[in-house]
Amino acid sequence: MAELSKNDGRQDATPNVSEVEVVDAHSEQEAVAAIETPVESGEPILQVRNLVKHFPLTQGVLFKRQVGAVKAVDGVSFDLYQGETLGIVGESGCGKSTVAKLLMTLERATAGEVFYKGQDITKLSGRALKAVRRNIQMVFQDPYTSLNPRMTVGDIIGEPFDIHPEVAPRGDRRRKVQELLDVVGLNPEYINRYPHQFSGGQRQRIGIARGLALNPEIIICDEPVSALDVSVQAQVINLMERLQDEFNLSYIFIAHDLSIVRHISDRVGVMYLGKMAEIGTDEQIYDHPTHPYTQALLSAVPVPDPEARERRERIILTGDVPSPANPPSGCRFRTRCWKAQDKCADEVPLLAVPERFKSADSPAAHESACHFAEEKDVVHAV
Numbered sequence: 001m002a003e004l005s006k007n008d009g010r011q012d013a014t015p016n017v018s019e020v021e022v023v024d025a026h027s028e029q030e031a032v033a034a035i036e037t038p039v040e041s042g043e044p045i046l047q048v049r050n051l052v053k054h055f056p057l058t059q060g061v062l063f064k065r066q067v068g069a070v071k072a073v074d075g076v077s078f079d080l081y082q083g084e085t086l087g088i089v090g091e092s093g094c095g096k097s098t099v100a101k102l103l104m105t106l107e108r109a110t111a112g113e114v115f116y117k118g119q120d121i122t123k124l125s126g127r128a129l130k131a132v133r134r135n136i137q138m139v140f141q142d143p144y145t146s147l148n149p150r151m152t153v154g155d156i157i158g159e160p161f162d163i164h165p166e167v168a169p170r171g172d173r174r175r176k177v178q179e180l181l182d183v184v185g186l187n188p189e190y191i192n193r194y195p196h197q198f199s200g201g202q203r204q205r206i207g208i209a210r211g212l213a214l215n216p217e218i219i220i221c222d223e224p225v226s227a228l229d230v231s232v233q234a235q236v237i238n239l240m241e242r243l244q245d246e247f248n249l250s251y252i253f254i255a256h257d258l259s260i261v262r263h264i265s266d267r268v269g270v271m272y273l274g275k276m277a278e279i280g281t282d283e284q285i286y287d288h289p290t291h292p293y294t295q296a297l298l299s300a301v302p303v304p305d306p307e308a309r310e311r312r313e314r315i316i317l318t319g320d321v322p323s324p325a326n327p328p329s330g331c332r333f334r335t336r337c338w339k340a341q342d343k344c345a346d347e348v349p350l351l352a353v354p355e356r357f358k359s360a361d362s363p364a365a366h367e368s369a370c371h372f373a374e375e376k377d378v379v380h381a382v
């Protein structure tokens with residue numbers, strides 16, 4: 001009888017460990033190569049699809065058991081194009097920061113995909129994940145608490161080089177940090193100073209310099225000017241716009257101040273209770289909103305011009321935002337919506353261009369998650 005091979009002829013079906021490693025190394029190499037390849041301006045650089053993040057709610061001290069989940073982000077989809085700024089707005093607790101953390105891979109998604117140059121970053125690990133983390137950076141909200149008070153500015157800005165020494169070899173770091181200080185409008189001689197020796201606006205410039213250190217392609221800005229004086233906000237926004245042009249950056253700009261978001265964004269997404277309610281160009285969202293929640297948000301924006309204020313329609317929402325642990329069925333906004341009907345409780349409205357506007361060449365033809373989407377010009381001057 002012919003001798004059977006060691007694994008009974010099943011070699012092809014079950015590759016041995018070293019073969020798996022070769023395949024993994026190869027696919028990792030391909031992923032890294034795709035991540036390092038630049039994207040054409042105007043092409044999508046990030047594609048977020050049905051992103052979900054549920055935080056488990058547990059009970060018990062010794063024997064913890066899950067009794068529910070906070071549905072912080074519940075099926076969010078959007079694209080970010082190379083070189084654009086996408087603003088994300090919404091009330092506190094609607095899931096904006098959680099989206100930011102998922103894109104930064106600081107949190108693990110419960111479900112959904114985030115494609116960066118075609119690679120699903122929620123599934124990456126090793127060298128490929130490291131390459132993604134280098135290319136997607138973040139600027140945080142509060143420059144008073146996000147900078148380590150015991151580190152010099154030089155150490156703070158240069159810290160990312162410890163993880164990515166290929167960007168700035170040891171001997172070159174000081175020069176590179178001074179260059180970054182100069183780029184954000186700070187005196188390069190301040191390299192040995194500590195954060196407390198700077199004003200709020202200057203500290204945010206330090207945060208931005210740190211974000212730029214690794215030459216990223218995408219910067220996620222989570223309320224970057226909310227903690228600053230109004231006069232300083234404009235300077236920091238102008239700096240960010242200049243840097244975007246200079247380094248061909250794509251921004252995701254998270255904020256609750258609708259006027260600032262309009263100023264800086266090419267497109268805007270409005271979030272409500274873990275979902276995207278409406279998304280479109282700044283003109284579509286601000287001048288032709290079709291979702292009742294966007295209309296209500298816009299009607300609350302302070303208008304300096306008294307005449308415009310008179311003309312503006314005030315929409316007062318009743319009730320509080322429901323808990324993300326127990327969101328309403330169907331449309332999440334229905335409990336506060338003046339248009340709600342039975343359909344709103346039964347069917348989740350999809351984020352899509354409403355049927356009635358599809359054929360029309362109108363600014364109302366943009367994605368809105370409402371069964372009864374309707375154009376309304378709420379504010380004539382934001």
Ligand SMILES: Nc1ncnc2c1ncn2[C@@H]1O[C@H](COP(=O)(O)OP(=O)(O)OP(=O)(O)O)[C@@H](O)[C@H]1O
Pocket residue numbers: 055070071072090091092093094095096097098099324
């Ligand atoms: N680690 C966590 N564990 C449990 N729940 C969380 C966690 N992080 C966030 N949440 C909850 O998820 C929801 C969304 O929070 P998130 O911080 O993303 O909202 P946000 O829109 O950024 O609000 P804000 O503008 O106040 O920062 C909130 O209800 C929050 O309490």
